[in-house]
Every structure is written in structure tokens, then in C-alpha cells.
Amino acid sequence: MKIPALFVLLLAGLGLLSACSKPAATSAATSAAPAAVKIGYLVKQPEEPWFQYEWKGADAAAKKYGHELVKLGVQDGEKVMTAIDSLVAGGAQGFVICTPDVRLGPAIAARAKLTGLKLITVDDRFVSADGSFMTDIPYLGMSASKIGAAQGSALYAEFQKRAWPVAETAVCAVTFEELDTARERTDGSIAALKSAGFPADRIFKAPQKTTDVPGSFDAAGILLTQHPGVKHWLVLGMNDTAVLGAVRATEGRGFAAENVIGIGINGTDCIDELRKAKPTGFHGSMLVSAPSEGFNTSEMLYHWIKDGTAPALDTRTTGILITRENFEAVLRKEGIIE
Ligand code: FCA
DSSP, X not given: OHHHHHHHHHHHHHTOSOGGGSOOOOHHHHOSSOOOOEEEEEESOTTSHHHHHHHHHHHHHHHHHTOEEEEEEOOSHHHHHHHHHHHHHTTOOEEEEEOSOGGGHHHHHHHHHHHTOEEEEESSOOBOTTSOBOTTSOEEEEOHHHHHHHHHHHHHHHHHHXXXXXXGEEEEEXXXXXXXXXXXXXXXXXXXHHHHTOXXXXXXXXXXXXXXHHHHHHHHHHHHHHXXXXXXXXXXXXXXXXXXXXHHHXXXXXXXGGGEEEEEEESSSOHHHHHSSSOOSEEEEEXXXXXXXXXXHXXXXXXXXXXXXXXXXXXXXXXXXXXXXTHHHHHHHTTSOO
């Protein structure tokens, strides 16, 4: 199912499926008056706070520059293609996208080219058919390996602080290796734990099938069953959601909060968790600024459309650790909470 569906989307992207799928030219191309700038912001998981905060940043850019912004959830390839066509029909000149599947990259890029839309990718970088990154499409995302490494170092520091015997401790690494940014983060985290001295044979991977709380809950649940002797768990994953699901799984198995150290990535999807009156095993998160990512990609696209300034092809963002101690102050400074 997967491959034919992708193939169909590739054909659609190339405009080879039907003549009537060819959208009308944009008003910008035909009208003498300068067209108002209109851009789309398409995200794969609109229910995830990370993407809602990206949209918040995109809204701020729209307010600053006075362009129109269309925010769309694109949970699968068909939704992406429909969204592109509706943007074209509505007179947009470009869009920012976090794609639901990086392998759709060639089809999306082809569709954008065919319809004359400028395209910037955010968070999840497009890959070509041979698995290499599509480095010719402007991309803005996390310094994934570095942020992962910071997560691993923070976990190790907290593990040392608690003075847990290493023989009773293990790492639950919730992984989603089919997505490059996810794999780079978890690989970076595991490498940092190993180089700090944590034994490699006590680091276990729990591959998540879906990138939501149930997906990581299930993955971690299997791992916990396989290692009944472990008394203390360090939990890492590609984002807050991955770690939250695993922390919930430890609770389900009767682990007290003080025997679990979970550190996420994003910093946007754990606010309610950190606000809980009683601490849980979710210790903290590597905060990356979602509003800035939304603002900056929108701003780059606006200038590209308006002034013809092509954006940088590869822009990376950094992260900082937030915990129950500092998260209110840091998130307020970031404009994430009021
Ligand atoms: C991926 C993840 C998101 C966020 C983003 C920066 O798209 O799925 O949660 O971490 O990278």
C-alpha cells in the first residue's frame, strides 16, 4: 500500500496524473497590480502543541509584514497535495511545510515547482528517492545531534545527582529511526550517555510505531516487560511526546516518580506536565523555540516572495534545558506562556 500510494503522489507531484489537475496560474502572475503576499503554513501534526506554537510565530510574522497566512494540517500525502492546490487557487505565492512523510519530498517539490509556489521546509527535512537529504530546498530545523547530546548529558548529570547504582539503572530510548531528525536526536543522546560513562549494554531502544503518546507508551511498555529487574529508568526520545508516553508506561508498571528521569525535546508539549502539583518522572525538556521557527521561516518566505531574497538553504536552531525549577520563567521569556 505504502509504495504505490507514494508513487501516485509522485505522479501527482509531477503533474502527470491528469490534465485537469493543473491549477490555474496565480493572480500574481497575471495581474498588473502587485499581488498581496499570501503564504501557507502546513504541518503534519496540528494537534501537537509544538506545531501550534510554530503557527503562533507564523501569525506574528504575518502581523509584522501584513501578509495573509493560511494554516493547514496535512496529516498525509493526499492532504498535502490538496492543500497545495487550494493555496494556488487562492492566489498564494509560497508555503512552509513540515511534511507528514519526508519521502514525499520529491513529489511536494515537483508540485511546488509546477505551480510556481516558493517552498521552505521546517523541522523534517525532505529526502530524495535514494535516501539523501534534498539540500536544494531551503530548510530550517533543530541542530538535532547537538540537542540530542544535550539531552543525554542532562540525563547523565541528573542520574549522578541521584546516585543510583548503575547495575540497577537502565536507559529507555524511545526511537523513531525512519525520521532523520528523530534518529539524529536519539543517536546524539545515546552517544553522550555512553561517552559520559553509562554502560552501552544498559541502554535499550524502544521503537515507537507512531509519534504520539500511545505510540511511545506501547513501545516503552514492551521494553519494561523485557527488563523486569531494572529499578531506575532514564528516559529519552525525539520529543516531549515520546518521553511522556514512556513516563506514563513506567507509572503503569508501578515505578514511583523518584525512580524515573525523563527528559524530552521541544519544551512545548510538557507544560501541563511540569505544572502538575506533584513531580512526575518527566524531569525536563530541551526547549527549542517553536514560535521563532514559525516566525523565521515565514519571514524568510515573505522576503523571498516580496524582494526576491532567496533564503539560506540550511538554518539550525539550538536548545536549552527547562525543568520544574525554571520553565515558567524561560517559557515566559520565549513568549510561549503569558
Ligand atoms: C519533528 C517532531 C516535532 C518537533 C519537530 C522540531 O517534526 O515530530 O515534535 O520536535 O521535529
